[in-house]
Amino acid sequence: DQQVKQNSPSLSVQEGRISILNCDYTNSMFDYFLWYKKYPAEGPTFLISISSIKDKNEDGRFTVFLNKSAKHLSLHIVPSQPGDSAVYFCAASGAGGTSYGKLTFGQGTILTVHP
Amino acid sequence: DSGVTQTPKHLITATGQRVTLRCSPRSGDLSVYWYQQSLDQGLQFLIQYYNGEERAKGNILERFSAQQFPDLHSELNLSSLELGDSALYFCASSDRQGAGEQYFGPGTRLTVT
Numbered sequence: 543d544q545q546v547k548q549n550s551p552s553l554s555v556q557e558g559r560i561s562i563l564n565c566d567y568t569n570s571m572f573d574y575f576l577w578y579k580k581y582p583a584e585g586p587t588f589l590i591s592i593s594s595i596k597d598k599n600e601d602g603r604f605t606v607f608l609n610k611s612a613k614h615l616s617l618h619i620v621p622s623q624p625g626d627s628a629v630y631f632c633a634a635s636g637a638g639g640t641s642y643g644k645l646t647f648g649q650g651t652i653l654t655v656h657p
Numbered sequence: 658d659s660g661v662t663q664t665p666k667h668l669i670t671a672t673g674q675r676v677t678l679r680c681s682p683r684s685g686d687l688s689v690y691w692y693q694q695s696l697d698q699g700l701q702f703l704i705q706y707y708n709g710e711e712r713a714k715g716n717i718l719e720r721f722s723a724q725q726f727p728d729l730h731s732e733l734n735l736s737s738l739e740l741g742d743s744a745l746y747f748c749a750s751s752d753r754q755g756a757g758e759q760y761f762g763p764g765t766r767l768t769v770t
Contacts, residue, residue: 574756585659585747585761586700593756631700635756642713642754643688647700 548648565632572634661762675736682750695744
């Protein structure tokens, strides 16, 4: 049972335009969400996070939106740059109990930004 | 550079063997996490340690074990290796027990032949 889903395996965008990556989750206990970027042969790099008490968090070109009622979050990258080309993972973390800091990851979306 | 180091980068071994993967967390981080990334399963949580104590466990096989030492480095031991254990193994660290940003190392690529 996949609790975090990224339904788009890939996304292609022109340089300078907006990239929108989507993520859905099923577990209502998740209360902290993160986006990671990953290049081949490297570990995931933390990009941005959002707590369930917020609906938006912004950091430079990156904005994450959270819609709790729809159990949906999205990452907006504006403007997109060729260096943003990578695999993007959505991850979720639950509230205490026995899960502590465990991250549950989506399957990833390959973003390609064309010059 | 995340500040998390992992050794070795690559490991090739035969079925039935035992290997140890090592991780040093970022300076000051007390939590260490281990994740496995295989082609068909994506990134899967294995186990978390916080200040030397086990905190959370995922679908970690009984053939796998981990520990965190007093200097906070961690080791993941994989024994009776099978072909299906071939994967990338990532270590991550954070400064808290619960939810928060985790910083990942470069990974160890394990190939079991």
